[in-house]
Structures are given as C-alpha cells and as structure tokens.
Amino acid sequence: MNARRMLLAVVCSALPLVGFAQGRFGPPPPPAGPPKTAREAAPVDLTGTWVSIVSEDWRWRMLTPTRGDFQSIPLNAEGKKVGLAWDATRDETLGLQCKSFGAPALLRIPGRVRISWQDDQTLKIETDAGMQTRLLRFNAPPTTTEDKSWQGYSVANWERQLRGHGAGESFALFSGAIGRGGRSLEVTTTNLREGYYRRNGPPYSADAKVEEYFDYHKEPNGDEWFTVTTVVTDPKYLTGVFVTSTDFKKQKSAAGWDPTPCTSR
C-alpha cells in the first residue's frame, strides 16, 4: 500500500465535508458586530419613484365603477349589502373622502409611489394619488396602541432565509441545512379604519388584516419593477382571502409626480 496514495484518497473524500461541517457541526460562528439595521440588511433596493402600469383591472382602477360592480372581489352577503349602500355624497359630507385610499386599496390606485428610508428601521411609501404616507416599521412590536388610521400600523421584515434540510451543495451522503437568501419585503398591517377596496364602496372592516409581499424584478430590457402581492383577510365582509398583485415600474426621475387629494368619486 502506498501511504501517499492512501493519504490522497482520504483528503479527496473529506474535502466536500469541510464547508458542510462549518455549517452544521462546526464551531459556532465568531461573534458578529452589532446587528444590521433594516436598511443595511436590505437584499434589494426598493427606494425611488415608481409608476403603476395599469395592466390589470383597468376598468375598476382607472374609472369609478358603477354601483354594485364588485367584480373579482370575494365579498360575502354582508359585504355586498354594505357596498350597495355606498353614498359618495355622504362620505364627502363626513370628510371621509379617503375611505378608498387605505392600506388595503392604496397601491391598487393608479399613480406614482415614492419609497425612501425615513430612518434605518422605517421604510416610507408616499403616494401622489390621495397624498398618503405609509410607514413600514422593521424590528417593531406586532401591535400598537395608536388610533386606527387609513394606513394602519405596518410591521415589516425582509423575507427570512429558507433553511430546509437536505444535501444541497454539501456532501450527498449527509443531510444539512440548505437555503439561499430571501428577496421579498414582507409587511403585515393592522389597526385600520374601515374603508373601501374601490371608490364604489366594496367595504373592508376595521378588523381587516393586510399581508403584503414586495418582489423586485429586473427584465431583459433593463426595466426595473416591483410587484406587491396583497392578501387581505376580513371575515366580516369576505368569503375568503382577497388577493391581488400590483405592478410598478421604476422611473429614472420623479417625472409625473402629481399630488392629488383623496376623492370619493
């Protein structure tokens, strides 16, 4: 037996284990510095001015739908009843013109959004349509004692890295944790004032919960987009969840930014 060959064989077979062992069975990683802020940890850059390109639900977003036109919204009987009682004049009289500009509906309204970091833990979304501001708070408590509002209380986090178990790129005879970094921004919003999904009155209640997933994507022609998937849970007025996904294209400038107050019509 050639000892050098034997040594070579052992080294060869052990090489793939090195990286693996560092992940699962190795010593704990050295103490890191202070935890990254949400801004530092951002896997994608969502800041800038974005315009909604209305490629879906055109009639219901660009125009005020007819009374009772609730197409695509899974309203239950109570939701339809309340929706049919929609009265724009009454809303104006009561100063409720922003009822269709709340968090469950805001990003569905055609317009531009400006996204920026208010501080290291707070992402701010401003809209020109309705002149609304949403604050997405990272590392924040899940609930608040603030008054209910059109935009509610939003807690955000970057999608956590999936840590499934399997061989992954390590030695196949063993199993270990695998996974790659997440890319989505996840937001949960509660503490809402009751409002409308659209300007013709389909309602959501003050108990509605909104979960959103912001996905950044870059296309072959160089255009940058984000798509926000919005999942609304509201047993009071919905038969099940209400899920939409809305697409925004990044602008090179703030061109077209057109602040316009809320309207009931």
Add this chain to the structure above:
Amino acid sequence: MRYLCCWLLTASALVTGVASAQVDFTGEWSPLYHEDAADRIPGPEIGDYTALPLNDAARARGDTFQADRLSMVMQYQCRPHSADYALRGMGNMRVNKEMEPLHEKLTAFKTYMPAWGSERTIWLDGRPHPPEYAEHTFQGFSTGVWDGNQLTITTTHLKANYHRRNEVPSSDKRTLVEHWARHGDFLTVITWVDDPVYFTEPVVRSQSWYLDPSQQVPQAYCEYVTELPPVTADSIPHYLPGTNPNLTEMAGWYGLPHEVLRGGAEKMLPEYRKKIPKPETAPPAMCERMCNCSDFGTCR
C-alpha cells in the same frame, strides 16, 4: 488503490457541483381570480383591448373576430392555452419535479394545467435554448435560473396564438419571462411578455395561486365538433374592417367611452385618467353584468 482514489475524486466532484432548488414549487396550486375575473373565467367582451399595449396591427386582427369561427373552423377549436396565456387565463396547476436519479439533481419543473391538458417543462439544468429555426409550440421552450428564492424562467419558441381570448393575437416572435415567488402557501407568478409584432412595449402582469393539497386537476380533453355548417369548405367567419357590429356593445353595456376600449400603452399610465373622454352612452345606475364574478360559481 489507484482506482479507489479516482472514484473518490469523481464522486466528490459530482456531488459538490449539484445545484439544488431554493424553493419547492411542487404541489397542487389553485388560481385566485381576484383580478379581471370575467375576462379570465367566462371570457373577455368582444373588442375589449384595455390594459394591453397593442399596436394597430393587433387591433386590426382583433376587429375581424367573429365568434362563429370557433364553431366552424377546426383549426380554431381545441387550441391549447399557450404558456403565457395559461398563466393569466383559467388554470389550476400541478407542479412536479423531475430529478436526475443518480445524483438527486433537480433538472426541471413540470407543470400541468387542465386547459386541453397543457404540459410544460421548465428546464433547470443549464441547457441552452434551441436555434431560432427549431419548432415553435404552444408551450414553447423554457429554462429557469434561481435568483435567491425567486425562480426566473425564460420561454422562447412559442407558437402564434392569442393574448386574450377575444382574438387579440400573439405572434411567434414573442418572449415570455416569468418570476415565480412563493410566499407561504401563496404563489405569485409575474410575467413579462415582449411581442414585437403586436405590442408597442412589453407588458408586465402578475397572477396568484394558493396551495390546495386536496385539489384534483380534472382530466382534460377537447372534441372537434363542427357546430355550424361552413358557408364554403374553406370559409373563415370574420368581419372586414369597419363592419364588426360587436365592437361597440361593451361600451354601451358598461357606459364606457369607446376610445378607452381600444387599448394602448398610453392608456395604461395613471395620467390617462385625466384624459378619459365622456362615454357615448351613460353608465347604468346599477351594475347589470358580471357584477359579483370572482370564481367559477359567481360569474353570470
């Protein structure tokens, strides 16, 4: 001993190079029709070109549409939904993995949708797309790459078909790019479609499914039946330019300006809201058509 060492070296190289899936998309996915429900389930109104960046060539083709052609012309019957339309149209979806057994390497996702049994393969093994002259099919040729937890799929070699079922045409020059993102039990598929023949710019849309382990995707079949006798053996029902009476129906039913229905990229921008003309017919006081359509049981 020499052979043992070689074997170990080879085995090490093979197992360490294996690419693994970042997210498992397999399972039974049920579509959510919470956008454009009537367009996607019973079907679009004739002449509704809203929300598409169409050019005049596409409008001209769409304007010729006479629904009788589906009843009389075999070539128009049983057309599968193309890879791009299937994601927007009706579609429960089953996703399977295809594994390379020796190294347990994921080589492809396979999708099945019940619209005429559409099967599709999304290759993940790095193979190139075939040359342009290769066959074009309804599902095209798809390859995927991972970007973190997002799967980006590029599809070429699509056969000419339609972007919308009211015969807005799609060309065989189009390219489809998808981004699949799984959020718990929800799946978002974002599509970017570039059709240089019929679009003035690419269009981005997005669709949602939820994981439904109890789903049973039905068997799909389509039978060719001539429902109306053809006028002549080779006739294709159509309207000549400017003669299609159905093109104005939708504007009347919903009280919409006819111009907005003609579609186009400029009408997809928020600022177009300020330019929308007054409708030729006043809208009805109360919704009369597809008012609560949000799934298969509510669209009438």
